[in-house]
Amino acid sequence: MTLVRSGSRTTTPLSQVDVQFNRVSNALDIQKHIRPDRDRKSHHTPRGGRSSICQATALLTPQTNVQAGKRRKDQMRKEAAMMIACLVFIGAGVRSLRPALKVTRRFSSVVVTSNTAQGGDQRGVKDPLYFFYNDIFHVKMPEGHRFPMEKYAAFRRQAQQRLFSLPGVGFHPSPLSTVRDLETTHDRSYIQRYLVGNVTAQEKRESGFDWNEQHVNRTLSSVGGTVAATHAVLQSDLPVGAHLAGGTHHAFQARMEGFCIFSDIAVAANVALRDYPDKVRKILIVDLDTHQGNGNAVLFQDDSRVFTFSMHCDANYFSEKQASDLDVEVKPGTGDAGYLSLLERYLPLVFEAQAPDLVFFQAGVDIHASDRLGKLALTRAGLQRRNLRLFQFVEAYGSKLVVTAGGGYPSDSDPSSGPYADIINAHADVYVGAAEFFGGGSKMVPLLR
Template sequence: MQAFYATQFVLQLPAGHRFPMGKYQLLRDRLAAEVPEVQLMQAEPATDGELALVHTPGYIAAISDGTVAPAVMREIGFPWSAAMADRARRSVGATIAACRSAQRDGVAANIAGGTHHAYADKGGGFCVFNDAAVAARLMQAEAARSRRQPLRVAIIDLDVHQGNGTARVFQADPTVFTLSIHGQKNFPFRKEAGDLDVDLPDGTGDETYLHALEIALGDLERRFEPDLVIYLAGADPHEGDRLGRLKLTWDGLEARDRRVFDWAWQRGVPLAFAMAGGYGNRIEDTVQVQVNTFRAAADYARRWHNRPR
């Protein structure tokens, strides 16, 4: 199973900044040591043309050359730098590469990504460009060369925060289905209408969450037949997350991941996943959630490898 990374492009954040930038390198190191089935690949940056499938030319240019308005950067939550702009492009490029790999091999990953708060003309909530949205649009464009019907993409977003940017991008688009299961009272406080939004109260635990997921997947299946799944496997529903407000255990999150992988596997639908959010009181806990996701994914990658052709 291929996983794409940009961990060598690290943002130098101010002391005390609440974004745990170090989690990506810690995850990559643990995957290299503990999950040898994962083939680690460096991500290439998304091009202007690829980003423009979703984002406005003015916003792309402003992020690239540093002329982005200070208010926009405050909403994103990072200081602007050339390294930030490059890393944002590579995070999108990693999801693009994971989608291509998944369509060949069944399952693939982006070690970062899940930047679902980015809109066409602005970012927000530590998200600069929307990797899942760009990748979905690009996979559709590439598939159009060889098929009559549009490639249908389901974005299953299980970050604790609603994917408001993604929902807005694909509103009224019947070829992309956006499913988000998130904290009702958590950021963003003004939600966008996706195709299927499931709001959960603070303190939701494993049993209630997994029941809600089962119902949501059944609803998705009745309403949409995807050719590709992009899965945002956020670690922030974990009970040890300082921004999550839900109470899922490690076992509960692993069960969540396996249910999504199994749902796609049973239907023969390729799946690319990204790590999305994770803000543990202990960074090691966030990384453990993500390592567990990769272990589950590697099991399903072996199934895909042995699948009758």
């Protein structure tokens, strides 16, 4: 892998740096978009002659051992040190070295004080995790409709079964979002129009959904479950909460698109900032769906408290491409190795950039090879590795985590087919993996290695 930095801007703020990374492999072509209007994007600069440091850092970042908590912490600490060296070069930490050093101390304190157990309930989690599900708000879809409504109950059932043996996870029906919460993010008139069914033909076309009261309840629960999971983690010592739905990242302030009416993550983020100002100052959205988190990118474009990171297929835009705080584009056909190497490179940078109090994970599984829309080619094991790496960073930074489902569209809609099972398994793995990693779940069904 070769990193080539275009230009020689040795003292320019990152807001003005156009950084191009080119891989030798033609499977990937990454473009990094940095929005130009944020103070926090200023940074210490790339310095001439240090590219080899960054390159070496990217190449040397080793795999972490899943089983050994202590070794993992040590590993994360090493990665942080290497990451900081890298940041000196490319400035992708977005801010200055000072917060980077602060993070080093935070790592130290995690190592000293954390209950570095092997996983499971030894991590010190006593209370059940809160996992919300909204498949009780089932909508009868027209025959042949491309939205896989049935999948939500299917992967919820699988997750419940796999997590059955320990009382570490409580499954709760998603509550309906309140208008007050929706108004943190969306236009009042847009909310009102949707609630009463004043939806245009164009809106129905762009959202892919018809309108009826079943849809309204499901839409409100898609937001409400994510908000509830957010309250659950912020009102407790629990490290993670989850919604077995949501991830509706194509909704804008007053516009619906791609099966998304309101943005559950954006509403939950704004609710967190509104209701927990002492606990939540910095939020990171990690969007690993195959589609860009275009709605969230726009919704938070002027809010430096929320950093949007979207890693998605470059041939999979619903509409005009938007600028997240960091966009990483992945070429169609990319498999586990290529995808995970990109994640290994950028995940440290976004955590370093934001040092988040709260992380939202849009855990779309439409990057799986069996997805009809995704155009990528990851395996189940690759997806599990993706999830695990995020969990490890969340733990290392001491952040709270809220997990949402995102996309997943089986290439064969027959529930008995292999592709259908692949998508259901991949969705369920996200939640089982989170429960196992953070200590709420069963050890009966281990993650694939």
